[in-house]
Amino acid sequence: MADIVEDLKAELEAVAARGAELDEAPSEQKLREANAALQRQLSAALKKMRDVPKERRAEVGKAVNAVKVGLEERFEGRLEALAREAREAELSGPMLDVSLPGRAPTPGRLHPVTRVKHELLDIFQSLGFEVADGPEVDTHANCFDKLGFPPDHPATDMQDTFFLTHTDEGDPVTTLLRTHTSTVQIREMSRRPPPLAVVSPGAVFRRDDDATHSPMFHQLEGFLVDEHVSFAHLKGVLTLFLERVFGPDIEVRFRPSYFPFVEPGAEVDVRRPGQDWMEILGCGMIHPVVFEHVGYDPEKVSGFAFGMGIDRMAMVKYGVVDREGKPSIKLLFENDVRFLSSF
Ligand code: FA5
Numbered sequence: 001m002a003d004i005v006e007d008l009k010a011e012l013e014a015v016a017a018r019g020a021e022l023d024e025a026p027s028e029q030k031l032r033e034a035n036a037a038l039q040r041q042l043s044a045a046l047k048k049m050r051d052v053p054k055e056r057r058a059e060v061g062k063a064v065n066a067v068k069v070g071l072e073e074r075f076e077g078r079l080e081a082l083a084r085e086a087r088e089a090e091l092s093g094p095m096l097d098v099s100l101p102g103r104a105p106t107p108g109r110l111h112p113v114t115r116v117k118h119e120l121l122d123i124f125q126s127l128g129f130e131v132a133d134g135p136e137v138d139t140h141a142n143c144f145d146k147l148g149f150p151p152d153h154p155a156t157d158m159q160d161t162f163f164l165t166h167t168d169e170g171d172p173v174t175t176l177l178r179t180h181t182s183t184v185q186i187r188e189m190s191r192r193p194p195p196l197a198v199v200s201p202g203a204v205f206r207r208d209d210d211a212t213h214s215p216m217f218h219q220l221e222g223f224l225v226d227e228h229v230s231f232a233h234l235k236g237v238l239t240l241f242l243e244r245v246f247g248p249d250i251e252v253r254f255r256p257s258y259f260p261f262v263e264p265g266a267e268v269d270v271r272r273p274g275q276d277w278m279e280i281l282g283c284g285m286i287h288p289v290v291f292e293h294v295g296y297d298p299e300k301v302s303g304f305a306f307g308m309g310i311d312r313m314a315m316v317k318y319g320v321v322d323r324e325g326k327p328s329i330k331l332l333f334e335n336d337v338r339f340l341s342s343f
Contacts, residue, residue, distance in 0.1 A: 225303030281308035
């Protein structure tokens, strides 16, 4: 029995002696590693406690405790010393590390849709068009009725949006988030007589949502009213404009189409070499009913109008496609800086 106690005491002494390793640990990590090894050795020794006769347990327990406390003190002492040494080294070193590279601020830039919008406006201004503004919330009358949409016409279903009703001096007025910028045709023509050539960019809203349709998107409306304006003028202006935006490689096709506020009407698609056709605008000769609604004489004046998707133009211009190479309008509105800073 005496042997077990003596063995255990010898083991405890060996652990205590190895405690000197703690004093020499060169870093906090090494200190913790050395401490863990000692703790393991100590617990292995403690397992033998069960073989110690009862009457000697107190004596051995005391010895164990002394070793434990000794190790703890050494560990804490070395930890503090290491922290002090690190702090002293920091304080006695250079005040400022001028060798660190600077952090350059990331400069902001214009959104690709805004850049394309500015480019489109520049081209139209160079052709003599002036720029007008229009509100995003407009009346049902300006968005549909005065443009010749019959009440509840199915065409309004394709342009479903948010409707708001309020009263103007007691009369109910239906207002809505405009579904297209053609509202500006009514506003500008009602304000002044022809001749006029106007473009107007802005946000529009629809119940649309897929790879090439966004519920909020941007259009650029344009219209020119004078005497003897013909479809040839419309085609000439738009073709010249599209070649300026996309370069001479762009293919342009006019397709007959229907809009209540033009007659005849067309849609225009463009295609870049190697890509699919993309519809970018609707256009046509302004319908006589629109002239009547704004107080112009349809016998005396004629004009053309067009409305183009600015976001679609940006998609074609910059080749905006998803990982599978398919056009994706959503990328323009997700605000992912990695995507936006690639322009
Ligand atoms: C119109 O909005 C007519 N106001 C255009 C017009 C003006 C015709 C003047 C005649 C005279 P449309 O719904 O086709 O037409 O939209 C015009 C263009 O906006 C489309 O060619 C397309 O480029 C773009 N567009 C339409 N819906 C979306 C959408 N949900 N997301 C992104 N772009 C769209």
